[in-house]
Each structure stands twice: as C-alpha cells, then as structure tokens.
Amino acid sequence: MENFTPTGRDGFRLEDWIDTVAIPTDPSNIPGTSSSFDTNTWDASARATATFGQVGLFDTSPILTHQQSILSVDNSLGQAATLDGSDKLENDDSRLSGDQTLQHSLDRQRLNALTLSTAFQANPTSSNRPRPDIMLISSDAVVFFVDQQTLLNLSTNSFNSLLPITSTRKIEHFIHLRQIHSSELNILLHVIYDLDCTQYNPPLPSTLSSIDLFPQFGLSPKALIKPKTPIYEILLSQASLHPLEVYCLCGKHDIHELATPVSSRLLSFVLSTLTDKDAERMGSIYLARLFKLHRTRVETLLRLLMPAPSLHNPTKRCGFEHQKVLASAWTMTTAYLSWSAKPDISTSAIRAVFHAMTKHVTCPDCLKGRDGRLNKIIVNWSMTKNTI
Numbered sequence: 208m209e210n211f212t213p214t215g216r217d218g219f220r221l222e223d224w225i226d227t228v229a230i231p232t233d234p235s236n237i238p239g240t241s242s243s244f245d246t247n248t249w250d251a252s253a254r255a256t257a258t259f260g261q262v263g264l265f266d267t268s269p270i271l272t273h274q275q276s277i278l279s280v281d282n283s284l285g286q287a288a289t290l291d292g293s294d295k296l297e298n299d300d301s302r303l304s305g306d307q308t309l310q311h312s313l314d315r316q317r318l319n320a321l322t323l324s325t326a327f328q329a330n331p332t333s334s335n336r337p338r339p340d341i342m343l344i345s346s347d348a349v350v351f352f353v354d355q356q357t358l359l360n361l362s363t364n365s366f367n368s369l370l371p372i373t374s375t376r377k378i379e380h381f382i383h384l385r386q387i388h389s390s391e392l393n394i395l396l397h398v399i400y401d402l403d404c405t406q407y408n409p410p411l412p413s414t415l416s417s418i419d420l421f422p423q424f425g426l427s428p429k430a431l432i433k434p435k436t437p438i439y440e441i442l443l444s445q446a447s448l449h450p451l452e453v454y455c456l457c458g459k460h461d462i463h464e465l466a467t468p469v470s471s472r473l474l475s476f477v478l479s480t481l482t483d484k485d486a487e488r489m490g491s492i493y494l495a496r497l498f499k500l501h502r503t504r505v506e507t508l509l510r511l512l513m514p515a516p517s518l519h520n521p522t523k524r525c526g527f528e529h530q531k532v533l534a535s536a537w538t539m540t541t542a543y544l545s546w547s548a549k550p551d552i553s554t555s556a557i558r559a560v561f562h563a564m565t566k567h568v569t570c571p572d573c574l575k576g577r578d579g580r581l582n583k584i585i586v587n588w589s590m591t592k593n594t595i
Contacts, residue, residue, distance in 0.1 A: 429460055
C-alpha cells in the first residue's frame with residue numbers, strides 16, 4: 208500500500224491486528240462489481256476480501272473481489288473524499304466535525320486505502336458484542352467498527368461529546384479521531400469491551416498513552432483497570448521491567464489496586480534519582496506513600512536488629528567476659544546495617560552479614576544464641592509489609 212509503514216509507533220506491529228483493504232474512489236471500475244447499491248445505506252454485515260499478488264500483507268495493494276462492497280457507491284468514504292467544497296459532512300446534531308469538509312477531516316490519499324481493524328470489524332467475532340453502528344477512524348486511517356451504546360454506558364461525557372450520532376444517513380456514522388493513533392485506539396477499545404490484547408504485545412508507551420486518553424472521553428481508568436481484567440494483568444506484567452512508569456500511571460489516575468503490587472517492585476529504587484517529572488506525574492499522595500514505604504521498612508529493620516542476643520550461663524570455656532565478644536560483634540553489625548540497609552534487603556543478605564561479622568566467635572552456646580536471635584529477625588523481616 209502506498210505510503211504505508213507496516214510497523215507502527217513504538218514498534219507496534221500493525222500487521223498483527225489490522226487488515227488492509229483498498230477502498231476505491233470509483234467502485235464501478237472494479238471488475239466483477241456493480242454500482243446498484245442503496246445510496247443511503249452501508250451494510251454493517253457486508254464483507255470484503257482482498258486478493259494479494261504476493262504473500263506479504265503489505266507487498267501489494269489488494270484488489271477487492273466481493274459480493275457486496277463495504278460501503279455503497281454513493282456513500283463510500285473514498286467517493287466522499289472527492290466532494291467539492293460545497294459538499295460538507297454534517298451530523299444532524301452537528302457534533303461530528305462542524306462545517307469542516309471531508310478533505311480537512313481525512314487525508315484523501317489514506318481514504319483511497321483505509322485499514323480495517325481485525326479485532327473490531329463490521330461483523331463482531333464474539334456473539335456477546337453488540338452489533339456495530341458507527342466507525343471510529345484513527346489518525347493513521349485505521350477503521351474500528353463499534354456500537355454507540357457500549358461507549359455511552361461507560362462514558363460520563365458522551366464520549367467527549369461525540370455521541371450519540373442520531374443521523375439517519377449511514378455515511379455520517381463515523382468519527383475521525385485526528386489525535387489518536389491506531390495503536391492507542393486499539394488498546395482503548397479493548398479495555399472498553401473488556402477484551403484481552405496481549406496477543407498484539409502492546410508496548411508500554413502505547414499502553415500508557417492510551418490510558419491517559421481515558422478521561423478525555425469520560426472514561427475512568429480507576430473503574431476500568433481492576434484486578435483480573437486483561438489490562439490489569441498486562442500492566443502488572445510490564446511493571447516487572449518498568450515499575451516506576453506503571454506506578455506513575457497509577458498515581459496519576461488513583462489506581463490504588465494496581466499501585467499496591469507495583470510498589471513492591473520499587474523497593475530497590477533509589478528515591479534520590481526520582482525526577483521532578485516523575486514526581487509530578489504520580490502526584491503528591493502516591494509520592495508520599497512511596498517515601499513512607501521506604502522509610503518504614505528501614506526503620507522496621509533497625510528495630511528488629513536490637514537488642515543483641517541474651518547472655519548464656521557462664522561456662523569454663525566462655526564466661527561473661529568472653530560473651531562480650533558476641534555482643535560487640537552484634538553491635539558493629541547493627542551499625543553497619545543501619546548505614547547500608549535498603550528497603551529491599553533480602554533475608555539471605557541479613558544472615559550473611561551477621562555470619563561474616565561473628566565468624567570469630569567459637570563458643571557453641573554463643574553461636575546458638577546468635578542463630579536463635581537471627582532466626583527471629585529473619586521471620587519478622589519476611590513478614591514486614593512491602594507495599595504501600
């Protein structure tokens with residue numbers, strides 16, 4: 208297809224989730240087709256099949272062979288793009304694009320070869336999804352067939368005041384979202400319809416930018432990103448590599464149920480490296496919670512380290528004076544950990560430090576007291592809260 212890049216923004220492979228179908232400006236020129244369609248309707252159940260000259264999806268522009276065109280002749284978007292300046296697309300309620308012509312709302316060259324989403328087609332792949340009655344067109348001319356009622360049920364501002372479309376002219380049942388890339392719109396719609404989009408392997412930047420668009424369309428990220436939902440699982444898995452980015456998203460939209468498990472992945476984060484941009488994005492509340500988590504864990508560890516093991520009954524080999532060796536080593540170990548301890552220090556690291564600092568102790572009773580005291584510290588530290 209002309210001027211089309213098969214790989215979208217942030218490495219998003221468009222061929223994984225879209226079909227490319229050329230929509231000619233003059234369908235009558237296609238061999239084997241006729242123009243005897245109803246000029247005021249487009250059939251949402253209509254199908255188009257593409258015949259490719261090569262194996263690759265983007266090797267050649269497909270030639271349509273179909274039983275019925277996607278849009279009727281007079282209503283095809285391709286033909287609409289050739290209207291003169293006096294022909295303007297308007298909804299009955301004038302909420303689509305005002306008085307702007309189609310030349311201004313859609314690039315003519317892209318109209319000649321629109322791209323159809325494989326997940327949101329005219330015929331839903333799932334029987335649980337309502338029948339589509341509108342088309343959403345992304346900035347890069349990818350078409351998504353959706354139904355208005357689902358969007359309206361979740362939106363608090365009538366989908367940015369773009370819905371409902373009440374016009375009886377089916378050609379007017381589309382919305383061009385000029386500022387939204389198809390990778391973002393694809394994720395947004397998957398969240399709305401509670402569908403899993405892991406098969407497309409969406410990159411984190413596209414996922415984050417898509418969720419940031421929710422409030423613009425009256426959608427609540429906090430209400431839609433819940434445990435056990437597909438988008439929740441995607442973000443939680445991506446937090447393993449990018450915990451700060453996901454935590455900032457949670458803070459910005461107050462998604463506490465996701466921020467809680469993500470915060471445990473930030474225990475190793477050095478707070479002094481936090482940028483003003485990150486702090487502003489997560490907000491003061493979640494910033495304070497993160498600082499409190501780090502401070503509380505370090506304070507808890509220092510509290511657990513004291514006091515030193517109790518003295519045992521004096522023996523011929525180890526009297527009270529000899530037992531002071533263990534007490535002194537314990538104090539030194541505590542001071543060292545007080546200076547170097549981090550919120551994410553492991554139980555094995557704590558044990559290794561104490562063993563190294565007390566390796567000169569040979570009394571069996573002293574070592575028994577050390578190990579008993581150390582075991583209690585390890586158990587209590589493993590039970591210490593590690594999330595906000």
